[in-house]
Structure formats: structure tokens, C-alpha cells
Amino acid sequence: MSTGRTAVTRHGFVVDVRPEKREEYLELHRAVWPRVEEAMREQGIRNYSIFIIDTTLFGTYEYVGDDYEADMARVQLDEESQRWWRLTDPCQTPFGEARDGELWREMELAWHMD
DSSP states (O other): OOOSOOOEEEEEEEEEEOGGGHHHHHHHHTTOOHHHHHHHHHTTEEEEEEEEETTEEEEEEEEESSOHHHHHHHHHHOHHHHHHHHHHGGGEEOOSSOOTTOOSEEEOOOOOOO
């Protein structure tokens, strides 16, 4: 029996930041463009945080929706988000053994406590 609620899924991602671009990346994130945040919210992304230690970034968010792949594809199509990534992507370099073209690598949830 359906409860009428959409399940929450948690996602974690990791990427490295180029040492010479660390401050630029942090400065950009001190004032994330409102439309970038709005585009994610519209597609069910909630409670998004990015942490940094040395030159490694860890991002985590919750997704509330019914079709994660379709919603993430819609975020990818947002023109303002694409402009944002043209600024942030050059600051990043893949973490570990990333696939070709992959920056942020999705991690497997090992444990969670509410």
C-alpha cells in the first residue's frame, strides 16, 4: 500500500580540487548563483552540502522524487547551471580512478543514521 510519500535517497560524491584553484573554488561557493540552487531544488535536490579537506571535496545531498536520472538530466540542461560549471569544472580534477570525462564520482552509501 502506498503511503503517498516519495522516498528520500542520499547521494555522496567526491572530487579533488586543483591546489592552485582551491581559493577560487571556495570563493565561487561563497555566493552560489540563485538560479543554480533553484534548478537543483526544482528537480528534488535537498540538503546539499560540500565539504573540503586539503584538496578533496565531498558533496552530499538528499533527493526527493520519483525519477532520479530524468531529474538530474533536467538539471544538466539548465543554461545557468551550465555557465556555473564552466567556472567550477576547471577548478576540479578527478579523485582516484575516475572514468574518462568523470569529475565528481558517486560514492556508495555505507551507513546512515537519522
